[in-house]
Amino acid sequence: MENNTQTASLSSSPIPTPVETNQVAIIPKSKTILTRKPRNLSPASVADIDNINRPSPEIFINNYYTKLNENNYTEAWSFLTTELQENSTSHPQGYQSYIEWWEQVNNINVQIISSSSQNKTAKVKVRCKDDLKNGSKIYADILYYLRWNETDNNWRILNIQPISSTTTKSNLSVNESQPTSSVSDNVNRLSPAKAIEDYYTKINNQDYQTAWDIYPTTVKENKELHPDGYNSFIEWWTQVDHVNIDRVKIEEESYDNAIVNIGTHYKMKSGKISPIKLKFYLAWNKEYQRWYVTKIKHK
Structure with a gap:
């Protein structure tokens, strides 16, 4: 008797045979790149930074009077712009005219009244009392115009405008060496x-x-x-x-x-x-x- 039984081939099996492999599937990761947008400083922002780094106009003027009270006239003279130093009306003989005046002053008391600044310019108003060596006293309100000097990064005095001034005159001559307590209080x-x-x-x-x-x-x-x-x-x-x-x-x-x-x-x-x-x-x-x-x- 003929055997009609057929042997099923493994390849025709409805269940697929698993295939072993040593390869590992790698899923690529997406990279997120963070970029910083460059910050563009406006001219106003740059000016603000410059102003923060600058010494205040008030301190500059106080330092100027400190130099004068210390009789450091050469250093005080350098606080002026070249234009003011060479101004023939203010200083007909340059530095010589400058020290001729300040050598008559014994001491200066100064008070800052107000100040303002914008970009590279500033204004400082002071009230001062000059005690002269002859016993007289000068009371004055003065307005200083300043300009920023890029070369040495400091302020310079561009112009000086007297606002008001009165003088208490002494009864003593310059050559008399009497105590200043004898000075008269008469005022013009x-x-x-x-x-x-x-x-x-x-x-x-x-x-x-x-x-x-x-x-x-x-x-x-x-x-x-x-x-x-x-x-x-x-x-x-x-x-x-x-x-x-x-x-x-x-x-x-x-x-x-x-x-x-x-x-x-x-x-x-x-x-x-x-x-x-x-x-x-x-x-x-x-x-x-x-x-x-x-x-x-x-x-």
Whole structure:
């Protein structure tokens, strides 16, 4: 009997035979590359960085007066720009004119009143008292104009503008060697009327910072008069185009106090013209030899 049974081939098996392999499948990892976008500094940012690295104009001016008080005139002279050193009006004989003046001064007391800077320029206002070797004293407000010097990375004095000055004269001649306690206190001081006229001149010239200094600290910090301090002051005056002074009269004056009546016309930037009469109350400051306005009343 014939055997019809067929032997199934392994290759035809419905279940595939696993194949051994030594290869390992590697799945590539995607790389994330972090890049930093370069930062471009604007000119303003660069200027801000430069300003941070610069010494303050106030310190520069204080250092200048320190050199003068130390009689280090050569070093103090170097604080001036070449233009100012060669200015024939300020220094007709250059450095010689400079030291001829400062050798007459025994000591200088200085107070920084205000300062401002922008880019490579600055302004510093000082109030100083010069004690002269002949016994006299000079009280002055001075405005320094500064310029940044790239060569030695420091400020230089470009111009010096005296704002006001009074002198206490000595009764002694230069050759007399008597104690300075005998010096007279007589002062050729500014009249209170002229002080008010000068105040309005500064207002008309838009020199508001200097005009503001006619007020003592108590008035500047009076919240009823100036709620926001100096900002309140200039907010008003920037609305005024010009002030015409019609009349100035001293009502009374003593050594310490004065009252000045003034008639004016305020021309506003809006076009309106207002007649205004005011009464200024002033007090004499002996230390700084100047008048301060302590009160103003409408008449």
